[in-house]
Structure formats: C-alpha cells, structure tokens
Amino acid sequence: MTNLLASEFRRFRSRRLVKVLLLLEIVAIAVAGVIVYLTQEYELSSFPDVLKGSSLVLLSVAWMLGASAIGAEWHAGHVTTILTWEPRRGRVMAAKIVASLTSVFVLSLAVQAVLGIALAIDAAGRGSTAGVDASWLSEAAAVALRVALLSSIFAGFGFALASVGRNTAVALGVGFGYLVIVENLVRGLRPQWTPWLLTDNAGLFVVGSQTDVPLLGRTVAGAGLYLAAVAVALLLGASGTFRARDVT
C-alpha cells in the first residue's frame, strides 16, 4: 500500500493540470500583489479577510483537481493499466483518494502562504503591518487551515463525481449545475432546507463565525463536519461503484 500511495502521489504531482493551475494561481497572486502595491497602502491586518474572499477560487480549483485526478485516468484508460498491477480496487481507490485530497490540502496551504508573502511584501513596502500580532497570526492560520480543509473536501466531491461518471467533465458539469442552479433554487423555494446546502455550510466554515451566517443554526465545526460527511458518503459511493462495475 505504501508503494501504491507513493506512486499515486508522484502521479498527482506530475499532472499537467496541477502544474498549470498552480502556475496560474501564482501568476495571479503576483499580478494582484503588484497592483495592490501600486494602487493602495495595504494593511496586512486584513489578510484573513483576503483569504476568505479568495477561497472561492481555491475551492473551484480543488474541485477541478479532484475530478481530474480520477476522471483523466478513466478517460485515458490508465485505470486498466493500474489494475493490472494492483487488482484490489479498494486499495487503488483509497490510494488515489488519499493522494489527491492530501495533495490538494498541501497545495491550498502553499498557495495561501504565497499570497500571504506577496501581501506582506506590499504591506512592508508601502502599507502597514499594524495589528500583526499573535492573535492575527492565529486567526490567519485558522482561516488558511479551514480553507485548505475545505479544498480537500471539495476535491473529494469532484473526485467522487468524476469516478462515478468516469470523466472529469461530468464532475465539473454536475458540480456547476448543483451548486449554482439547484442550491439557488432550493434556497429560494425551500429556505428551510438551507442548513443542508453545501454552499451555505462552506460559507459558514470559511467565514468561521456563526454570527455572520446565522441562518444555518449550526456551529463552524458542525458545518465542517457536515461537509466532510457528505464528501465521505460520496467517496464511499464512488468506491462501491468502482468495485462493482466492469472496467472496459
């Protein structure tokens, strides 16, 4: 299992999509850093809010990476090749999930760290570092950690859908359709169901304060646990499907 896991980690980080998206994020951060530097006096104390604001991009990228980790493998036929090396499908699936979700977690933290460094340079150069103390650091770290955890959970959603659909596009299409269309319809037509919507729970988990998202009647940890439970359920379903279906 260790060898399989090591191979999956290497496979994940070798993917072109991972490299391209990572590069795009870093370029975007660099450009934003330059723009901020030139146009305003940035106050580093607002960094946790920047992290919250930019989480949508990270979560979208995470969904895409999770979906592509298995969808592209199905599309290209690599699943067949891997199963001729390790026929225990449960292990193959577990290794892929662990490698993808862990890698997304680390990448999400890394991107947020790069963003922090870029803004720290801005603040040190033209802005202000007032209010940057231990409690600020603690808050920033907590937000970054929650966004990274949520990135892993969203990668899990994408992975599960792509695994069942055997295609990355399925996961992206279903994800977009559900999050943007279905959840908005539910929010409008059945507001009492709001506590079960992924976007609202994700919002609460990222914001990290019940007072800002009072409708859910759920704690921040509760929102995280609910989202994790949904991801686990989807991944278990995907694993069951993977074990049961023919690989043709």
Next chain:
Amino acid sequence: MDAVIELEGLRKEYRRLRGSRTVAVDGLDLSVPSGGVFGFLGPNGAGKTTTIRCLLGLVRPTGGRCRLLGHEPADLHRVIGRIGSIVESPTMYPRFTGRRNLELLARIDGIGRSRVREVLEQVSLADRADDLVKTYSLGMKQRLGIAAALLKDPELLILDEPANGLDPAGIVEVRELMRRLGRDGRTVFVSSHILSEVQQTAERVAILARGRTVATGPVHEVLTAGHAAGLVVRLDDVAGGLRALAESGIAARSDDGVIRVDLPPADAARVTRTLADRGLYLSELRPDEADLETVFLELTGDAPKETG
C-alpha cells in the same frame, strides 16, 4: 503439465441500456499449459479481449470459472506480481517520458530503476527513453507497453494484440522477444488476429469464434484439424504421376501444378516407391498441411470442433 490459465464454461454478457444483452464470451473452456508461447486467435469481436479482461479481474464473468496461476480473480492479488500484461492498446501518460511512465508503474511494486533500464533495452527503447511518449510512434508505444509488462520479470505474460501498429521490423522484434521468453520457460499467452504471427511463434493455439473455442491444441494438430491427412507431390510429369498412382490404387488429384495424394504422411514411402517404379522422380514431397489462416477461416465459419 500444470495449467497457468484455466477457463471452464466462462461466460460474459454485457447488458445494454435498452435491456438487450450481448454475449461476448459464451461458455469458453480453455487450459493453457505452463511454458512456451500460446496463441489465442479469433476474429475481431470473437471475445479475446473480454476473456483477457475476465482473467485479469477487470470484468466480472456472468458465469463459469477462470483461474490464473491457480487463483480465481478474487485472489488475483496473490499472483499479480508474477503476471505481466497488456490489455488492448497500452495506455501511458503522453506528457511523461517513457522512462517516467515505467518508473511510475515500477513504484507500485517496489521495482528499482535498474530493472526499468533493463526492460527499456530489452524492447530497444533505451535511446528514446527520455523522450515524451507523445512523440513516440504507435510501434514505440506498443514496445513501451511490452516493456511495462516485462517490468515484473513475470512468469506469465498476457499480451493482447502486441503486434498492433508495429512496422515489419518491430513485428520481427516482438516475435523474437516472445520466442525468447517462451524458451526461457515463461508462458506467453498472446491474443492476435494476425495468424501468420502466431503460426511462427506459438507452440499451441486456441481458436475462438463467437465467444467459444472452436479448436485448441498444438499448432500442427490444429492445422490438420478438419483436413484429410495428405501429401503434396511435385514432379515434371503430372499426368504420368496421376496415372501411376491411380494404377496402384492411390487416390490423387492434380492441383495447381502439383499432385495432392490422399495418403497420410506416414505412407510417403509408398508414393515414392510407386512413382520411382515407373521411372518418375519427384522433386518435392511434403505433408499437405493447410496454413493457419485457412484453418482459421474454416473453423470460425463452422460449428465447434475439438482437436488435440
């Protein structure tokens, strides 16, 4: 002789969306002995790849049993380290180098880089190993697939159409490689619809049609299956030869400049004596053996027939 592959009444049906069913493999029985090259022949759609997928646990049989190195598909993990395989076209990451592709697979089994180098040399890809796979020709990709199958130094190789896309030189290389592996005591189970390839490399064959085995056994036995054993005689005076044989009560006929004699090869001396007694000297005498292509076409169009 131990069987490395055993199939008993293997059946695989695929359900279609509208509820109809397609039978890909229909009660297939097969036993592949250990060692040597075994040809698994059949036209497209005969069920070769589905059979291989069943063996490797990729698809679940609808009925029957299959065992690989004595293990059912559910226990395949116990023996998978002794099996190398290619199923249809080998799939590799096009944006990785050939070497990196192999290293990724090797990592799964804890195989070292020296073995990767060895197999790359074995399939003559060492000088292109560090090029991206997307720059490879179809034949090179096929060779890379064979290299991947060889990584585990397997005792059983299952190769699904390994000559697909190869140029003539590549075909010869693969043929030699299969022969060499077979001679080394490994079992090479090779599916193909290129009959001449199998005829030149395999010691035993099974012919598949519509999901069933229609002939199986040593190549020479399959070649004579359904054919009256006979002899081919070549001599200058065909008419005289036919008269001489007829006078001796030997049934023979002229066919495209040669005489086909309805006697088993064991009675060849009777033919030479009969002709020599009449002053007719032959320039060629050989068993009247159909080539595999003829047998294949006959068998795949006919009812099942067992030999050997």
